[in-house]
Amino acid sequence: MSLETFIDLTFTGLVVGAIYGLFALGYTLVYGVLRLINFAHSEVFMWGSFAAVWVMMLLGGRTGMGVLPAIGLLLVALVAAMLVSGGVALVVERLAYRRLRAKNAPPLVALISAIGMSFVLSEVMGLRDRIAGWVGLREPLAPYVEKARENVSFVNPLQSVTLFSISGFQVRSTQVIVLVAAIVMMVGLDQFVRRSRLGRGVRAVSQDPEAAALMGVDKNRVIQLTFLLGGLMAGAAAVLYLMHIGVTKFNVGFILGIKAFTAAVLGGIGNIRGALLGGLVLGLAENYGSNIFGSNWKDVVSFLLLVLVLLFRPTGILGESLGKARA
Amino acid sequence: MSTSATSARPTRPARRGLGDRWAALPKPAKIVVWVLVALLVYALPLLNPPILSTPDSDFGSVMFTVASYALVALGLNIVLGYAGLLDLGYVGFYAIGAYTVAVFGSLHGKVPFVLLIVLAVCISTASGLLLGAPTLRVRGDYLAIVTLGFGEIVRLVFLNTEWLNAARGITNVPRPPSLDLFDVPQLQWSGFTATVDLGTQSTFLKFGLLDGIPYYWLALTVIIVVLVADVLLQASRVGRAWEATREDEEAAELNGVPTFRYKLLAFAMGAFIGGLSGALYAARTGVVNPETFIIQLSMLFLAAVVIGGQGNRWGVLLGAVVVAYLPERFREFAEFRVLAFGLLLLALANFRPQGLLPPRRARRAKAAAQELEELEHSGAASGDTKEGGIRA
Numbered sequence: 001m002s003l004e005t006f007i008d009l010t011f012t013g014l015v016v017g018a019i020y021g022l023f024a025l026g027y028t029l030v031y032g033v034l035r036l037i038n039f040a041h042s043e044v045f046m047w048g049s050f051a052a053v054w055v056m057m058l059l060g061g062r063t064g065m066g067v068l069p070a071i072g073l074l075l076v077a078l079v080a081a082m083l084v085s086g087g088v089a090l091v092v093e094r095l096a097y098r099r100l101r102a103k104n105a106p107p108l109v110a111l112i113s114a115i116g117m118s119f120v121l122s123e124v125m126g127l128r129d130r131i132a133g134w135v136g137l138r139e140p141l142a143p144y145v146e147k148a149r150e151n152v153s154f155v156n157p158l159q160s161v162t163l164f165s166i167s168g169f170q171v172r173s174t175q176v177i178v179l180v181a182a183i184v185m186m187v188g189l190d191q192f193v194r195r196s197r198l199g200r201g202v203r204a205v206s207q208d209p210e211a212a213a214l215m216g217v218d219k220n221r222v223i224q225l226t227f228l229l230g231g232l233m234a235g236a237a238a239v240l241y242l243m244h245i246g247v248t249k250f251n252v253g254f255i256l257g258i259k260a261f262t263a264a265v266l267g268g269i270g271n272i273r274g275a276l277l278g279g280l281v282l283g284l285a286e287n288y289g290s291n292i293f294g295s296n297w298k299d300v301v302s303f304l305l306l307v308l309v310l311l312f313r314p315t316g317i318l319g320e321s322l323g324k325a326r327a
Numbered sequence: 328m329s330t331s332a333t334s335a336r337p338t339r340p341a342r343r344g345l346g347d348r349w350a351a352l353p354k355p356a357k358i359v360v361w362v363l364v365a366l367l368v369y370a371l372p373l374l375n376p377p378i379l380s381t382p383d384s385d386f387g388s389v390m391f392t393v394a395s396y397a398l399v400a401l402g403l404n405i406v407l408g409y410a411g412l413l414d415l416g417y418v419g420f421y422a423i424g425a426y427t428v429a430v431f432g433s434l435h436g437k438v439p440f441v442l443l444i445v446l447a448v449c450i451s452t453a454s455g456l457l458l459g460a461p462t463l464r465v466r467g468d469y470l471a472i473v474t475l476g477f478g479e480i481v482r483l484v485f486l487n488t489e490w491l492n493a494a495r496g497i498t499n500v501p502r503p504p505s506l507d508l509f510d511v512p513q514l515q516w517s518g519f520t521a522t523v524d525l526g527t528q529s530t531f532l533k534f535g536l537l538d539g540i541p542y543y544w545l546a547l548t549v550i551i552v553v554l555v556a557d558v559l560l561q562a563s564r565v566g567r568a569w570e571a572t573r574e575d576e577e578a579a580e581l582n583g584v585p586t587f588r589y590k591l592l593a594f595a596m597g598a599f600i601g602g603l604s605g606a607l608y609a610a611r612t613g614v615v616n617p618e619t620f621i622i623q624l625s626m627l628f629l630a631a632v633v634i635g636g637q638g639n640r641w642g643v644l645l646g647a648v649v650v651a652y653l654p655e656r657f658r659e660f661a662e663f664r665v666l667a668f669g670l671l672l673l674a675l676a677n678f679r680p681q682g683l684l685p686p687r688r689a690r691r692a693k694a695a696a697q698e699l700e701e702l703e704h705s706g707a708a709s710g711d712t713k714e715g716g717i718r719a
Contacts (some may be wrong), residue, residue: 019436036468037468037471037472050525051539058488063561090544094675095673096673096676097589099677100676105676107467108411108413108467108468109411109676109680110676111468111471112629112633112672112676112680113672113673113676113677114674115626115629115669116668116669116670116671116672116673116674116675116676117673118669119626119665119666119668119670119672120666120669120670120673122663123663123666123669124666127662127663127666130662130663171592194614202416254622258472258475258479265469265472272422294487296486296487297483297487299479299483300480300484300487303476303477303479303480303483304382304476304480305475306472306473306476307473307476307480310462310465310473311461311462311464311465311473314465314466314469317344327505
């Protein structure tokens with residue numbers, strides 16, 4: 001492959017990988033604290049993406065508006081997506097996990113509960129035209145709810161310009177924004193968990209829930225907090241994903257969720273920095289793989305990578321630890 | 328924690344419920360009842376019972392679908408219910424079975440039908456062993472994700488391989504050889520009065536395009552064979568080894584159960600039945616297409632097992648009926664079916680994790696746990712043993 005293709009693959013791989021990493025944080029945080037795979041996290045992401053699309057429609061975002069209003073609109077969409085995703089994540093915790101936690105149910109039951117929750121969340125979105133019809137809002141909300149099972153596109157008001165080019169490959173501003181924003185978010189979260197009082201609670205519960213409870217940490221609060229944090233990050237990932245890809249769908253979360261989970265496992269599930277690393281590695285592997293085997297095989301490459309990692313190094317590259325990360 | 332009320336409760340006199348009366352029947356009577364039930368189930372699509380029958384689609388075909396789900400549910404029940412392994416990619420084996428029949432029967436060969444079925448189960452069992460051998464060593468929740476990846480990889484490979492006709496799928500899949508012995512009329516109902524409808528007849532064992540009933544009979548026969556094997560297997564040493572492995576793998580290993588081997592056996596048996604069901608499916612529909620074997624199908628299979636009651640063969644059959652039959656009966660709500668199953672899974676996991684028909688073992692285990700707790704309760708009064716019991 002030519003140098004240009006190589007740089008192209010590397011750069012777009014990093015951009016996609018950063019989104020995976022941001023999305024993966026939700027899996028990693030919940031796993032770190034509860035030792036459970038939050039199967040419904042993919043739908044948290046999906047709801048965030050729809051929130052962003054709708055906010056953009058509501059505020060009349062269109063291509064070719066001024067740079068400042070465009071940035072403002074994107075920020076509003078970002079906040080909306082994060083809030084919605086965070087809210088949905090809290091709903092997941094409340095409906096799919098809390099009861100089971102109180103009963104000390106085995107992990108498989110929790111997984112099935114989360115699978116059920118994931119069905120419900122994605123189907124509610126996929127049937128939103130019907131559901132709006134029941135409450136008589138189908139007409140007024142038509143632009144938002146019609147074609148519920150098809151792709152919905154996101155209008156990015158910020159025009160992408162070529163910033164500079166490396167040996168023929170043009171670096172676009174959107175890509176740089178996505179990459180930088182994702183990394184800033186992750187560093188922020190990492191610092192929050194490492195330095196803040198609440199973050200200390202999260203680490204304490206993940207290290208030793210009983211001892212943490214004895215030290216006065218409210219376990220339920222901490223668990224809610226981890227779901228909320230994961231949800232906020234998934235919402236941000238959703239907006240960045242939309243800026244990069246441009247469309248979403250009621251079942252977009254499924255494949256992306258598996259990839260984000262792969263990223264989390266790859267880096268070491270339960271490890272925040274691992275999620276970023278795993279995401280970047282996965283993004284690169286996927287891009288190189290699809291160049292070698294053809295783009296149809298992209299998903300096969302990432303699934304195979306997941307299987308291989310789980311078989312040969314189930315603790316991931318950096319090892320699994322949320323609590324054991326040096327404080 | 329047991330309260331004084333439960334520990335003081337006197338042992339109830341055994342109620343003579345349906346189960347006890349059934350158990351008290353002499354063996355010949357039981358066999359007669361079983362045969363009658365089986366005949367009734369065989370005759371169901373001919374009888375076309377008014378409320379059961381599906382108004383919007385051919386009842387015989389619906390019954391075949393139900394039967395193929397039931398077969399899959401029995402297979403997945405061995406993996407999930409008996410051995411306790413969560414397999415989210417079960418559709419992979421189903422797809423492999425279907426594709427084997429299609430590839431060697433139509434696309435790249437003209438292997439006779441019986442041999443095709445043998446080939447299909449061999450290949451799907453081999454794929455089960457191949458997948459299970461490395462992956463069954465990983466933790467339970469990881470296994471779920473690995474198998475999910477497997478199911479998706481199988482579909483993507485079928486979708487992207489030109490040798491397998493890629494997205495176009497394979498047509499002209501061979502049907503089972505027909506026997507054409509005699510015709511059987513169906514009943515026609517108006518209200519609750521039945522008339523024999525000589526216009527629509529099913530030819531006994533003519534595997535054609537339109538009539539689904541012979542396929543239903545075939546699938547039902549396979550189910551009965553699998554059920555008998557299932558009963559024998561679960562009651563055998565193997566069944567007990569699975570139960571021990573599922574309940575506490577380390578304890579089982581310490582007691583000399585080669586847990587890995589038994590898990591692999593369960594996985595292979597599950598793959599065998601999944602492949603068989605897939606092969607029947609391909610023979611019925613005559614076409615296979617990668618789009619049929621999406622991962623959501625795996626989730627529906629899982630829903631059948633979990634809703635019915637994992638570990639109880641009658642439970643999972645009931646679950647299969649719920650998952651496959653209800654959406655066909657209530658066609659107008661068909662688009663809500665995934666939503667409904669999601670809600671059902673969520674509700675069951677939270678309120679009734681053993682499913683609609685929990686296995687007898689779960690009830691037995693519950694009684695045993697209560698007994699143990701009572702013992703512990705009386706032991707705690709003398710102030711010991713509590714500590715040792717908790718840490719594993």
